[in-house]
Amino acid sequence: MVESAASTQLRRGVVGPCILALLSTGPRFGLQIVRELNDVGQLLTSQGTVYPLLSRLQEAGQVSSHWEVSDTERPRRYYSLTDVGRRDLELFREDWRQFSGSVGTLLQTIPSSSSESEQS
């Protein structure tokens, strides 16, 4: 897939908060997180890069993890949102609302090349 450099950088910046957002509704294991991010679409270039990121979120105190072992399933490491992660997620949510609103407003004032060609 070819995408713009700005999109690549933006995506890298927001995957961490998106993981926090997923975990805000309940604990998940790695594969589950990857699948849900994929379902949203366009958030991951490579699924495996989620794991270094989860490790860093844990080091930053934003998520915690524990292993669950059952007789029927494979052992899985579940990640949960911590109080620090929940607070940071709320801050990000507010930042994102303002940021995306500003960018959206700006872009709406500029005619896109496709609409220009439709008019001509």
Place this chain on the structure above:
Amino acid sequence: MTTAAEHPSVTAYLREFDAASGSLTATRREGLREEIASHLREAIPPTSSQADATAVIAAFGSPAEIVGQEGALDQSASPVAPADESRSGLRIALGAIVIAAAAISAVFFLWPGNPANTGAGSGTAQSDAAPSSVVNEVPEGPARVVEGTAYFEYLAAIEAMPEPLPSGAAYPTGVPEGLDLGATDDGALESGAGATVAHFTWLCAWEAEYLTAADYEDAERLVAAEAMLTQWPSYGFVSDPDGGWVANVLQPLSFGDTAGLRQDLPQTCALAGILNVTAP
């Protein structure tokens, strides 16, 4: 750990990860490997077809990409800064756009052939002493950087290379600027670019070594270089279903025909960000 109930592709992937992750601390490597193994074993059951396994692994990304991401995160702040560094998301997003624009501009202005580039930039300088190989610490080409995901992919891929460079050659310090932004000269992306640079650096070095040995009529070096080049297709770094490189470059060497190799050398080196290479 390899288990009986594991798809061979998972086993092979984990082996490749072990080879590529030598630059990580033991704790980090073990933690990451555990997660990767758990993910792949669940996503690729032992009964999966080879095609399904290949598709899952392609979407998962190469070990070099993951190790590269690990290294890039080591260099940066935490993924989402703590609350006392509030407004982190906004900073990340805005910073990303600024960095993207700056790096694309840098690639444009520093790329040889651009009228704005006089060749005197730090990234294009040659060392005073003539290097013994076109592949050296400061090769001719675009400016290089020693940070970012692509750089750590590059380091991991070098570590995982099955064979060393020829005597007198050295992996360049850093990767061409802009790889993390997907800013290649044709505007295309993508991740894995750092590993690609390492792979083609190796091939560039051995192709050049072969031609130099031929030029000096040094039979011993010639045999050694040909042995290395013969291994290249088996590494599987490049998809070459038609076997074009083998047919046009490698096989003719058996008959002393270096025309294909001479033609291929500048292209191979360019893929490693090493420019203006001519066959000896």
